[in-house]
Amino acid sequence: MTTTPAQLAAAIPKAELHIHIEGSLEPELIFALAQRNGLSLPYPSVEALRDAYAFTNLQSFLDIYYAGASVLLHEADFHDMAWAYFLRAKADNVVHTEIFFDPQTHTARGVPMATVIQGLSSACERARAELGVSAALILCFLRHLSEDDAFATLEAALPYRQHFIGVGLDSSEVGHPPSKFSRVFARCRELGFHVVAHAGEEGPPAYIREAIDDLKTERIDHGVRSLEDPALVAELARRRIPLTVCPLSNLKLCVVDDLRQHPMKRLLDAGLCATVNSDDPAYFGGYMNANFVQTVEALDLSRDDVITLARNSFEASFVSATRRAELMALLDDAVA
Numbered sequence: 001m002t003t004t005p006a007q008l009a010a011a012i013p014k015a016e017l018h019i020h021i022e023g024s025l026e027p028e029l030i031f032a033l034a035q036r037n038g039l040s041l042p043y044p045s046v047e048a049l050r051d052a053y054a055f056t057n058l059q060s061f062l063d064i065y066y067a068g069a070s071v072l073l074h075e076a077d078f079h080d081m082a083w084a085y086f087l088r089a090k091a092d093n094v095v096h097t098e099i100f101f102d103p104q105t106h107t108a109r110g111v112p113m114a115t116v117i118q119g120l121s122s123a124c125e126r127a128r129a130e131l132g133v134s135a136a137l138i139l140c141f142l143r144h145l146s147e148d149d150a151f152a153t154l155e156a157a158l159p160y161r162q163h164f165i166g167v168g169l170d171s172s173e174v175g176h177p178p179s180k181f182s183r184v185f186a187r188c189r190e191l192g193f194h195v196v197a198h199a200g201e202e203g204p205p206a207y208i209r210e211a212i213d214d215l216k217t218e219r220i221d222h223g224v225r226s227l228e229d230p231a232l233v234a235e236l237a238r239r240r241i242p243l244t245v246c247p248l249s250n251l252k253l254c255v256v257d258d259l260r261q262h263p264m265k266r267l268l269d270a271g272l273c274a275t276v277n278s279d280d281p282a283y284f285g286g287y288m289n290a291n292f293v294q295t296v297e298a299l300d301l302s303r304d305d306v307i308t309l310a311r312n313s314f315e316a317s318f319v320s321a322t323r324r325a326e327l328m329a330l331l332d333d334a335v336a
């Protein structure tokens with residue numbers, strides 16, 4: 001029996017490297033946590049909340065994203081949110097994941113840093129033990145806040161540094177260039193953390209340039225607007241700086257009008273280490289395989305493209321050489 005490229009995409013093992021755990025909160029879980037914590041929500045029902053997910057741009061999404069996160073108060077809430085994501089990831093044959101979390105969204109509401117990190121970290125350990133999914137956490141700074149706030153967040157998180165492997169930069173991109181965070185990223189590199197940043201989603205290619213030159217990021221999250229600058233594309237390809245691309249997010253936030261216009265095929269053809277990811281799956285219409293399958297179908301990607309995307313996800317991950325070899329072998333077995 002022959003499999004189509006889309007069926008292959010769904011079946012093979014892959015890594016997810018661009019998932020905001022707060023963006024995996026489904027309306028049902030938001031309501032369940034609100035009830036458990038005795039909170040009332042500004043939406044009368046699960047359906048009304050889901051109906052409110054009609055965004056037109058990054059900011060209109062972020063407004064509702066922060067409202068949803070307000071139900072997270074206790075360690076068990078963070079654990080349950082991450083565990084729900086791991087079950088979905090496992091179902092999509094995700095075998096490794098590097099998860100973003102936004103501590104400032106929680107500490108600003110009075111939730112202790114320890115609660116956030118320990119709740120998420122215990123879910124990561126459980127995923128390894130019970131699902132065989134390896135997982136790591138990446139702490140993201142909210143770029144609409146100040147660099148001083150990012151420094152304070154880093155300080156508060158350092159007692160728990162064994163629980164996260166890197167730092168990133170997310171939230172409202174335009175008007176908040178990567179260079180705003182040069183000093184705190186320099187400090188994070190000194191401390192031995194991996195560094196990544198969102199750039200070139202809504203912001204211009206110059207932001208991608210700043211991320212790799214000023215922040216010295218090892219990956220670019222999104223990066224789709226790199227295609228507007230051929231010299232930048234050539235450099236990203238030459239240096240094998242991966243892009244964690246999120247097709248359904250780009251569609252939902254109107255970065256592209258139609259998935260058939262998505263730049264994924266052009267990124268691959270340019271030799272870039274592009275990967276498929278879900279970004280904020282509860283809000284953007286799908287988890288890993290929904291992103292992968294719909295992209296393959298919309299762009300008529302080949303079997304080789306599919307395998308390249310999965311290989312890229314392992315190449316771009318921050319796993320040990322041993323774990324990377326294991327992951328690549330899993331892929332080779334699945335393809336054979």
Ligand SMILES: [Zn+2]
Nearest residue numbers: 020170221279
């Ligand atoms: Zn993102």
